Amino acid sequence: MTDILLMVFAAIAILGAAATAIQKNPYDKLISLGMLFAGVIPFVVAGGYLDVAISLALIVPITTIILLQAVWRCRL
Amino acid sequence: MTPEFLLGLGILIIGVIAAAFPDPKTYLNRLINLEISGFGLLLVMLSYNETLALLTFIAVTAITTFVLVRVLERRAIN
Amino acid sequence: MIVESICAIVALYASIRILAEKNTLRKLPFLNVLNFAITGLIALILPHPMGIAAAAAYFVGSTLESNAIASTFAKQSEVADD
Numbered sequence: 001m002t003d004i005l006l007m008v009f010a011a012i013a014i015l016g017a018a019a020t021a022i023q024k025n026p027y028d029k030l031i032s033l034g035m036l037f038a039g040v041i042p043f044v045v046a047g048g049y050l051d052v053a054i055s056l057a058l059i060v061p062i063t064t065i066i067l068l069q070a071v072w073r074c075r076l
Numbered sequence: 077m078t079p080e081f082l083l084g085l086g087i088l089i090i091g092v093i094a095a096a097f098p099d100p101k102t103y104l105n106r107l108i109n110l111e112i113s114g115f116g117l118l119l120v121m122l123s124y125n126e127t128l129a130l131l132t133f134i135a136v137t138a139i140t141t142f143v144l145v146r147v148l149e150r151r152a153i154n
Numbered sequence: 155m156i157v158e159s160i161c162a163i164v165a166l167y168a169s170i171r172i173l174a175e176k177n178t179l180r181k182l183p184f185l186n187v188l189n190f191a192i193t194g195l196i197a198l199i200l201p202h203p204m205g206i207a208a209a210a211a212y213f214v215g216s217t218l219e220s221n222a223i224a225s226t227f228a229k230q231s232e233v234a235d236d
Contacts, residue, residue: 005199008162010083012169012188017087017112019173021094027178027227029108031185034219035172036087038165038192040115041212043080045196047122050204052130053196056118057212059138061219066138067108068226070145074104074152075230 006046013039026071030064084119091116103148107141158198165191182224189216 016036023029037060044053091113098105114137121130168188175181193216197209 002158005158005162005195006079008166010079012165013083013087013115014090015169015173017090017116020112021090021109022099024100025178026104026108027223028181029105030223031172031178031181031220033108033111034185034216034223035169035188036112036115038188038216040119042192042195042199043083043119044122045200045205045208047080048200049122049127049130050200050202050208052127052134053208054204054211055131056134057208057215059134061215061222063111063138063141064219065222066142066145067111068222070104070107070148072226072230073149074102 005042009039009042011039015039030067030071033064078123080119081123084116084122086116087119088113088116103151107144107148111141158195161191161194161198165195178227179224182220185220186217189213189220192216 013036016032016034016039019032020029020036023032041053041056044056091109091111094109094112095106098109118130118133121133165188168184168191171184172181172188175184189212193209193213196212197205199205
């Protein structure tokens with residue numbers, strides 16, 4: 001992986017983390033969490049852990065759906 | 077000092093601060109901010125070359141979120 | 155190299171648009187664009203047969219995630235209108 005590409009992924013991950021911490025609407029927070037996940041997973045792939053990447057790509061959306069269930073139950 | 081290690085430390089610090097002081101102080105915001113530090117810790121663990129530890133950590137994070145959501149729903153109904 | 159730089163530019167543009175947009179519903183198409191660009195980059199950065207499987211798994215998972223967010227948001231605004 002080249003150096004520029006690595007910096008692009010690091011920028012996406014840092015921006016996603018900061019946006020998740022700052023936002024107030026739960027749906028916006030979950031969208032920014034998806035952005036953080038999109039920045040993190042190329043590091044896992046570039047490290048060569050393809051089985052870890054496959055299991056991460058299948059388990060993280062399930063976690064997001066469980067959190068959406070909590071957002072739906074906790075609405076005012 | 078691999079780049080994953082430094083990036084993971086930065087995301088971990090952002091997530092810990094956001095989970096300790098959430099802006100609207102609700103349980104749901106705390107739970108969503110806890111996910112950030114989960115990703116940060118995943119990136120830190122990525123630089124130690126332990127595949128089984130990574131797989132176990134991913135699975136346990138998902139199960140923990142499921143259990144905490146169950147508790148939070150029971151609390152919101154009461 | 156040209157293909158990877160196109161995917162990286164698209165990913166950066168989509169992430170900046172996600173951050174700049176105020177309306178929640180307008181963020182979701184750009185989340186989809188970001189996920190498609192990352193899928194292409196995953197398939198490109200590691201020349202290995204399992205890399206295609208990882209890209210396919212990420213494609214399915216991220217599409218499921220953003221569609222679940224959109225459907226729950228639509229359901230909530232439908233309830234709020236009544």
